[in-house]
Amino acid sequence: MLFLVVSQIINGVVTGMIYALVGVGLTLILGVLNIPNFAHGVLFAFGAYILLSVLQVVGNFWLALLIAPFGVVLLGLLLELVGVRRLYTAHHDYQLLFLFAVALILQETIILIWGPIGTSVLPPAGLQGAVNLGLTVYPKYRLAVMGITAAIVAGTWLFLTRTNVGAIVRAGIENREMVAVLGIDIQKVFALTFGLGAWLAGVAGGLASPIMGLTPSMGFDILPIAFVIVVVAGLGSVPGAILAGILTGVAQSLTTIVFPEAANVVIYLLMGLMILVRPQGLFGKR
Amino acid sequence: MILTLTGVDAFYGLHHVLHGVSLEVRAGEIVALLGRNGAGKTTTLRTIMGLVDERRGVIDYDGVSLLGLRTHEITRRGLAYVPEYRGVFSDLTVAENLRIAALRARDWTIADVLELFPTLRTLQDRKGGHLSGGEQQMLAIGRALLSSPRVLLLDEPSQGLAPLIVETVIDTLRRLRGQGMGILLVEQNAETALELADRVCIIDQGSIVFRGAAESVQRQPEILSTYLAVG
Numbered sequence: 001m002l003f004l005v006v007s008q009i010i011n012g013v014v015t016g017m018i019y020a021l022v023g024v025g026l027t028l029i030l031g032v033l034n035i036p037n038f039a040h041g042v043l044f045a046f047g048a049y050i051l052l053s054v055l056q057v058v059g060n061f062w063l064a065l066l067i068a069p070f071g072v073v074l075l076g077l078l079l080e081l082v083g084v085r086r087l088y089t090a091h092h093d094y095q096l097l098f099l100f101a102v103a104l105i106l107q108e109t110i111i112l113i114w115g116p117i118g119t120s121v122l123p124p125a126g127l128q129g130a131v132n133l134g135l136t137v138y139p140k141y142r143l144a145v146m147g148i149t150a151a152i153v154a155g156t157w158l159f160l161t162r163t164n165v166g167a168i169v170r171a172g173i174e175n176r177e178m179v180a181v182l183g184i185d186i187q188k189v190f191a192l193t194f195g196l197g198a199w200l201a202g203v204a205g206g207l208a209s210p211i212m213g214l215t216p217s218m219g220f221d222i223l224p225i226a227f228v229i230v231v232v233a234g235l236g237s238v239p240g241a242i243l244a245g246i247l248t249g250v251a252q253s254l255t256t257i258v259f260p261e262a263a264n265v266v267i268y269l270l271m272g273l274m275i276l277v278r279p280q281g282l283f284g285k286r
Numbered sequence: 287m288i289l290t291l292t293g294v295d296a297f298y299g300l301h302h303v304l305h306g307v308s309l310e311v312r313a314g315e316i317v318a319l320l321g322r323n324g325a326g327k328t329t330t331l332r333t334i335m336g337l338v339d340e341r342r343g344v345i346d347y348d349g350v351s352l353l354g355l356r357t358h359e360i361t362r363r364g365l366a367y368v369p370e371y372r373g374v375f376s377d378l379t380v381a382e383n384l385r386i387a388a389l390r391a392r393d394w395t396i397a398d399v400l401e402l403f404p405t406l407r408t409l410q411d412r413k414g415g416h417l418s419g420g421e422q423q424m425l426a427i428g429r430a431l432l433s434s435p436r437v438l439l440l441d442e443p444s445q446g447l448a449p450l451i452v453e454t455v456i457d458t459l460r461r462l463r464g465q466g467m468g469i470l471l472v473e474q475n476a477e478t479a480l481e482l483a484d485r486v487c488i489i490d491q492g493s494i495v496f497r498g499a500a501e502s503v504q505r506q507p508e509i510l511s512t513y514l515a516v517g
Contacts, residue, residue, distance in 0.1 A: 164389060167382045171375045177337060178373035182387045183361035183433045 007136040008253045014142045016249020017149035021204035022222055023229030023241040024156060025197030031173035031236025032193040035084055038099035041223030042106040043198050047072045047205025048214045049114050052121055061124035069202030076198025080191050110216045118215035145207050152203060153242055160238060169193055173236040228271045234284020243282055288313050288468050289437050294343035296333040303329050305492045311437055311468040318483035319472045322514060326492040327472040328370060331439045335367045336360055366435035370442045372426040376415025380406055383414050383425055387432040399428035420451035437468040444478050456482055476514060480504055488513045
């Protein structure tokens with residue numbers, strides 16, 4: 001039993017770190033642009049599918065993982081430039097409808113390009129198989145994912161807290177108008193934030209593909225989880241999103257031991273509880 | 287003349303909030319914009335900065351129209367705006383607040399601002415949200431100066447501040463005027479405003495109802511009681 005619990009906790013952390021990457025991107029976009037990015041899930045899916053195609057060309061997983069997220073960034077920037085930018089001053093209803101439509105169209109695009117049937121990607125050559133951790137035997141690739149996601153999250157945090165551009169992004173979360181008043185082109189900050197969010201979603205999708213597999217609906221599967229993370233984290237809070245991602249992943253995987261059918265419900269319970277007890281979220285201020 | 291508003295109308299959605307406002311700010315003078323709560327003082331400043339939904343009329347700065355420009359472009363032309371709530375980023379440190387404003391600093395540097403407000407020097411690592419009202423006001427004004435403005439728009443700088451700090455702010459504004467800066471000052475406190483201003487405009491229900499020299503208002507206090515219902 002102990003082995004099972006330990007390995008499920010590690011499983012939960014790994015999944016949770018992938019959720020955290022998606023959640024951090026979503027919370028940045030929501031915080032800075034004030035746009036509920038319903039296309040965020042499908043950007044995650046594109047991260048996985050573009051990786052699949054790049055992998056077939058270059059033949060190296062790591063190289064593909066490096067390249068594929070930039071495809072997602074291009075897609076995200078295009079989306080911002082052509083659509084979202086026109087809707088900043090529009091009512092949330094319009095933003096929601098537009099992004100939901102985009103998400104559906106992109107999901108169908110995945111089916112058109114890569115087919116309706118799910119597929120999978122093998123972990124890179126050196127990381128296939130498992131390693132003995134003492135308490136449990138654990139897949140090497142998942143451990144590597146834990147390290148890579150931790151590095152990416154730390155890098156994002158350093159960018160936000162140690163650079164001028166990062167400070168501008170944090171300022172934008174607090175007060176967009178005042179950023180513009182200081183003479184900073186807020187439109188560029190929006191595009192940068194959307195691009196960064198798309199990159200994080202793309203990397204997460206690529207990293208997740210050997211673990212979760214690829215299905216056209218994978219974007220819509222992860223989207224509600226990402227919104228749960230944003231709510232539990234507190235709007236615009238990056239540390240909150242990281243913690244909320246891990247919490248969600250662990251809660252999900254531990255539930256699988258006792259009551260597998262409830263694994264997908266438990267995250268909404270977590271969100272409901274958070275709204276009741278601490279509506280501003282773990283680290284939120286508003 | 288640096289800043290001229292002629293027949294300016296402004297709208298928030300369908301609400302018509304300014305009606306034909308005309309005023310001007312010259313280099314090296316302080317113009318006080320007085321009026322009751324909700325008269326349109328803040329809206330006038332926000333209209334100049336392009337922070338309302340729609341604006342019509344003529345807003346010229348140095349002979350160039352500001353109407354088609356976005357807020358950051360207006361700042362880069364040489365206008366700075368310190369809102370009533372000061373707009374200090376509470377999650378950023380004092381140093382960060384100054385740094386992101388100084389990215390295109392020209393005439394004013396962070397060192398100049400720290401010289402003007404030495405208090406800020408010791409507070410570099412303090413988060414904006416943990417500053418006192420007076421410290422926030424100094425940071426807000428200092429940060430505005432980093433865009434090297436020739437016109438400064440100030441909304442209620444003395445509000446909620448201790449008298450001693452109000453004096454510091456007043457001294458600072460006098461110094462800036464002495465350096466040739468034009469200042470458009472919104473004040474609730476007519477006494478402070480008159481002490482400082484060269485000229486006075488009174489706004490009521492979105493229209494300018496009086497304009498004149500500050501001295502003439504001081505000589506005829508009934509002007510204030512007529513339009514502001516004070517005294």
